[in-house]
């Protein structure tokens with residue numbers, strides 16, 4: 001068989017690394033703006049709407065509602081290459097794919113998301129394979145979480161939010177509130193010790209949101225440990241060790257069910273390709289307002305893979321894709337990139353099985369509600385939007401670059 005490394009490189013106007021939320025959405029926007037010859041490199045056969053994983057784990061959505069074939073959601077007029085990028089050679093305007101094939105670009109957009117580091121905590125992989133372990137951060141584990149939480153009638157359940165960069169960090173808490181509401185209605189909440197381990201000094205870090213969440217925590221009787229990090233899990237004994245505070249005081253905790261959001265970090269190929277910066281923790285070193293690379297003028301990045309200062313979320317991408325597409329089109333037409341990203345991000349918290357709180361905020365953690373002024377308060381309407389409206393907007397508008 002011919003070695004793909006010897007084949008001449010295919011040249012495209014725009015190569016997008018990653019066909020997730022940001023990659024497809026920005027490709028769709030560029031196509032609609034008249035840009036042609038756009039190639040999206042994405043290894044996965046299926047595309048997931050990840051915000052709904054939390055509803056699956058919490059028992060208010062089915063796993064099948066979160067997934068569609070990648071081929072069906074790739075915007076019309078955009079070419080999908082099913083492969084993974086192994087490395088980028090930014091000085092040669094080239095990417096090398098996993099099977100050795102090369103692609104040359106006029107402009108490159110990095111939208112490769114964030115990596116889930118399941119091996120970062122000793123014992124975590126074994127815990128996830130055991131009957132008592134689950135997570136809303138992976139399709140299969142979210143489906144496993146739903147019956148695990150539903151069938152619990154007594155004992156201890158532990159929810160873990162990790163330190164460090166994360167995709168919608170607060171999502172660790174969503175199935176917890178939904179499960180508590182379920183146990184409350186079933187009359188068993190008093191028999192279940194619910195423990196939440198969070199890495200920060202408060203539950204979220206914005207006073208108005210902390211107040212809403214703390215009210216729910218008090219109502220459900222959740223035991224919260226702040227400044228906490230899990231250092232070790234023993235799946236066989238169903239116990240874990242976690243430390244708290246600056247002293248690193250260690251405590252052990254036995255559990256009957258464990259829901260973990262994994263530690264996360266930048267995909268390694270970014271730093272290995274020279275696209276990270278000295279302070280970007282391995283994420284793509286972009287101007288946080290224009291989303292253009294700090295050194296390579298034809299490289300751009302957005303979403304979870306970019307070293308922007310916002311909270312990483314799909315909501316942030318609704319603004320970022322617009323800004324990046326406008327700026328790239330301007331550059332293609334010989335103009336200056338003038339659009340600016342304002343650092344907007346969002347974390348919708350489902351706080352029961354029928355209400356939600358929208359934490360909408362900028363990169364200085366100031367509230368920036370876009371739906372209505374009090375969207376940060378618990379409401380039924382927030383829940384309807386999060387559970388029913390957003391998924392439809394995602395599949396039909398966002399992925400096509402229409403919203």
Ligand SMILES: Cc1cc2nc3c(=O)[nH]c(=O)nc-3n(C[C@H](O)[C@H](O)[C@H](O)COP(=O)(O)OP(=O)(O)OC[C@H]3O[C@@H](n4cnc5c(N)ncnc54)[C@H](O)[C@@H]3O)c2cc1C
Pocket residue numbers: 017018019020021022023041042043044050051052053054083084085086111112113114136137138167168171267269302303304305312313314315316317346347348
């Ligand atoms: C459980 C969970 C709940 C969430 N809830 C919410 C929410 O309620 N609201 C909200 O706004 N956001 C939420 N988010 C965050 C949101 O899903 C992400 O911020 C968003 O998906 C980021 O988009 P992205 O394109 O940067 O990355 P992704 O959507 O993760 O896409 C990255 C793509 O790149 C591909 N890729 C990776 N490496 C390579 C490579 N080397 N070569 C080619 N392709 C590659 C991957 O296969 C993937 O398809 C949640 C996330 C999770 C995990």
